[in-house]
Amino acid sequence: MPDKRLQDFIPQIESLARELGLHHFPVDFEVVPPSFMMEVAVYGLPVRMPHWSFGVRWIYQMVQHKMGNSKIFEVVFPGNPNRAYLVNTNSVEENTLVVAHVLGHADFSHNNQTFVRSQNQVGYHIVEQAAAHAHRIEEVMETEGARRVEEVLDAALALEPHIDTGQPLERPAYRPSPRAGAPEKQPEGFHQRFAHLPGEEPEQPAGRRAPRQAMHIPPHPERDLLWFIAHYAPEMEDWERDIFLAVRKEAYYFQPVFNCQIMNEGWASYWHSRLLREADFLPSQMYVDCMKTHSDVVRPYAGEQQVALKVNPYHLGYRMWEKLTEDKGTEAARDIMAEEDDFGFVRNYLDRSLAEELGLFVYSAKQNGEIRVTESNLHELHEAILAPKYNFGAPRVYVDELQADGTLNLRHQAEGDGRGLDVDRARHVLEYIDRVWRRPVKLYTHDERGREICLKPGWDDD
C-alpha cells in the first residue's frame, strides 16, 4: 500500500495549491516500480510502439541507473486527467516533494499556450492514444511481418522532429493554386498597397488561353516531412501511412514538452518548493528532508564538480521563476508562464545580473578536445542555451519538390543552420525514406566549403 502519510498529504497539498492560485485538470497519481519508470523515461510514454532504438536507450538508462548516476523521481503526462507516476522505492519525503512538483507541471500544462494549443490538437488522452498506436502496430506486425513494420518505423521515427506545429494536426491536402480556379479576389487595404513592392512589375493576369499549369507540389517549402510522406508517397500502403501519422501525432505531443523544458521544470520546481514551504501540515523534519531532495534536483552541477558544460534546466528555470516572482509578483509571473516558451522566456527574462549570479558562460570546444570559456554578450549566452532547442533539435530539412516522375527532392536550409548535414548519417536516413517512398529520393545540402551537394541513399552511390 502507498504510504498512509502520503495519501493524507496529497489532498492537503492540492487544496493549498488551489489557494495559491494553481489551476489544473485533476491528477491521477500511481505508484509504480522503478523498472516501469525507467521505461517511461526511455519511451516518453507509458505504452509506446516497439522499436529497437528504444532498446538501446533503455540499456543505456539501465547502466546509468545501476551506476547510480540517474534517479528518476516522477513522470507526468498532461491531459485530462493528468497522469502522474511515483516510484515505490522512493522515500515518502521524496514522493511528497514529487506530488507538489507534479501539481506545478499540471498547472503549467493547463495554462501555457504552447501546451494548450498542442492539447487542443492532440486531445487530452495521449497516454491512451499512444497505447492504441502501439497496439495497432503490433497487430500490423502480425499480418505484415515484424521486419516490414520495423522498416517503416525506422523511417518514421528518424523523421520524428520534422513536423510543423504551425499547421493543424488534421491537415487538408494542398489546394490547387487559385490561379487555375476562380478569379482572384481584389486584394484589400494592406494587401493592395504592399502586394507588390515599389518598382516591381505587377503580375500579369494569366491570359485565358494560358495552359493550365500543373500545381507545384508542395506549393511552399514543406517542413512537415512526416505529413508530406504519409499523404504524397506514390506507393505507400495504408498501414504504412497510419504508422507515419501515429509517429507524427506523438511528435505533436512531445514538441511543447521539448520547447518549454526550462520554463516547465523551473515552474514545477518553484512551486514544489513554495508549496512545501507553506504547507504547515508537514512535520518540520519532513520539510527539511524534502528540501534536501529539492536541492539535489535543482543543483547546477553533478556531484563535487565546480563547473558544468551544460545548463541544468531545473536549476536555471527555478532560479528565473524565483527572481521573476520576487521582482514582479506571482500574477505577472503567471502571465509570462502562460504566454512564453523557452525561446521567449530565456531571451526576454534571463538578464545580465541573473546570468552573472548563476555563473553562466559560453564555451567553445575545438576538435582537438580543448574547451575554453569565451567572451560573450548576453545575446550570445541566450543563443548558446537555446541552440540545441532550435527547430525541435533537428536541422531544417524541407520538401522542395515532388517531381512528376515521383522523385522526392528534399532540401536542407544550410544557410540557416550555419553548416551542412552530416553526410553519412543523412545517407542512412535517405535509405530509410527510400524504403517507404519507393521512388528516387534526393537531398540537397552544403559540403564543408559551402557548395551545394546532392545526396542519395547510400546504395545509390555512384
Place this chain on the structure above:
Amino acid sequence: MSLHNGESGDGANRWYDLFSRGTRDWLRHNEKVREAVREQLPDLVAGSDVLSRPENRTVKVPVRFMEHYHFTLRQPSEQTGAGQGAGKPGDVLRPAQPVRPGQGQQGGGEGEGGITFVLEFQIDDILDWLWEELKLPNLQPKEGSAVEEDTLIREGWDKRGARSRLDRRRTMRESIKRRTAQPTSNVPISNEDLRFRQLARRRRPTTNAAVFFVLDVSSSMDDHCRKLAKSFFFWALQGIRRQFSSIETVFIAHTVEAWEFAEEEFFQVHGQGGTKSSTGLAKAQEVLDERFDPATYNCYLFYATDGHNFSEDRSRATDQLLELAQAMNFCGYAEVSHQNHRRLDTEVAGIWRALDEAGIPCGSYSLTREADIWPAIKAFFTDQAGEPEEA
C-alpha cells in the same frame, strides 16, 4: 484525485510487471547486431580474442551499439555551448587531447554509436554460418572407417515396463478396443490395456576422428606466431568437430624435445631453444600407435611452426613425417611468420613438399596475419575434399 498503487491486488495495473518493453526492444537490437555481425563474421572471428572461452562452446565478439540515424549537422570545427560554474572568459576547462598515434583523425564515433558491448555467440552457430558463407565442402571420411557401436533404440512393446516408457497412444487404442468389445465396462483403462515401449540394443555405425595438433614452441615462435597457430588450429578443429560424432584430440608441443599436453595448457606452453621437428612427429607417431587404430579412425595431422628446423634433422623429420602421414586422412602444414615474402620457402616447408611429391594428401598454408586464417581454413577443407580417396 486519487492515488493508485500499481501493486494493489486487483491486477489491473500489473501488466508492466509481466513484460518489459525495454528488454524486448533491446533484444531486437541485439538480433539486428547479430545479423550485421554475421555479414562480416569471418573477419571478426579471425581475431583471436574470440577464442577466450572454447570450453563453453561460445565466443565473445565486441560489437558496437547500432545507431538509429537522424538528420544531424556536420560536426563543426569548433562547437559552442552554454555552461555553468566557475569559469571566466579565457579559462581552459579542458586542455587539447594529444592525438593518439595510429588513430585516424576521424571525428564522430562519439555518443551512443561509439559504445561497444560484448555479444556471445554459439560456436556451432558461427560454424554453420561460416560453412554457408565460405561454401566449404564437408570432410571426406575414410572408406570403411565406420565403427560399429552399441546404441539403445526403441523397438516393440510389452505389457509390462517402466512408467516412463508408457505408450499412451497404443494404450488408448487397446482401451477403446476393449470397451467396444465390452460395452458394459465402465473402466476407462485397465491394467490389461497398458502398453510399454521396449528398448533394444543395436549396433550402429559411427564416425570417429582423431586430430593431432603439433606445435613448434621453440623460442623463435613468439606471441604473434602462436596466436595465428592457435586460431588456425581452433577453427580447423571446430570444422572437423562439426562433422564427426566423436572426436579425440592430441596436443603435442615440441622444441628439441616433445611433450603431450591437455588442450587448456597447450597454447600456454613456452619453450626454450632450438627446433627439431622430428621429435614432435615421433611423439605423434607414438601416441597414434598407442591409442588409435588407423583402420577405425579418421586421422588428421596439423603442424604449425615458423618453418625453422635444424638442417641436420631434415632426413629424420622427412622419414618420420612420411611414416606418420600413411595413417592420416590428411595432413595440414601451417607456417606462421611475420614476413610476407619467402612464403613457404623454409626448411620445414621443403619437407612437406616432399610429402606432396610422394602423393600423400596434404596441404601447406602460410599465415602472416589474421586475415590469412580464413583463406587457410578454406584451402584446407577444399584441398581435403579434392584429394582422391586413400587406398
